[in-house]
Amino acid sequence: MSGSAGDPRIDHDFVWVVEDSAEDAEAIQxxxxxxxxxxxxxxxxxxAGVAERLLEATRRPGLVLLDLHMPGLSGTxxxxxIRSMPELNxxxxxxxxxxxxxxxxxATYAAGADSYIYKPVNFELFRTVLKGAVDYWQRRVKGGDEGPAAQSPPS
Known part of the structure; x- marks a missing residue:
């Protein structure tokens, strides 16, 4: 579904964060x-417009971090x-x-998420969890670790 190193427009050192909470965005930063x-x-x-901007981008992020509950269009x-557009697979x-x-x-996995990660309240744990997710997806695109990213998709 994702993570292919074969798309030259994918930049694996580029992350889009879709997050409506200024506090959470600052913590991610x-x-x-x-x-x-x-x-x-x-x-x-x-x-709103995230999928269209991804489609039009000359440089696509290797990773999109997506919050679920936002004003207007939900994360799901x-x-x-995004998943309805084959060009963004x-x-x-x-x-x-x-x-x-x-x-x-x-519902999130059914909609096509690659991983579902819970945001811890404690900043040190937040940083550790986020680091693990980014490390996992960067290794995976380079053909490394194939273990679970966080929670495994439901069977």
Missing amino acids: RALGRTHPGLTLEFTDRG AVLRS NVTVVVFTSLTAPEEVD
């Missing part, structure tokens, strides 16, 4: 700035929109949310 200073981060606080709707989408309800996890 701080966490990844410490653990992955070479990454380029782009933030948007709205889901954004995910469905190589874009890795990791849901990074504070929601833990099993039905949310199931």
Whole structure:
């Protein structure tokens, strides 16, 4: 579904963050700035138009971190929109949310998420979890680790 090194428009050192909470966006910026200073981060606080901007981009992110509950278009709707466009099949989408309800996890994987990661409240754990997710997807695109990213998709 994602992570192919074969798409020349995919930049694996570029991450789009779709997050409406200014506090969470700042925490993501701080966490990844410490653990992955070479990454380029782009933030948007709205889901509307994300898939279209990805489609039109000459440089696509190797990873999209997507919050689920945002004003307007929900993260699940954004995910469905991205996955409805075959040209975006190589874009890795990791849901990074504070929601833990099993039905949310199931719906997110059904919509095409590559991983579902819970946002811890503690910053040190937040940074560790985020670092692990980015490390995993970067290794995977380079043909490395094939283990689970966080929670495995439901069977």
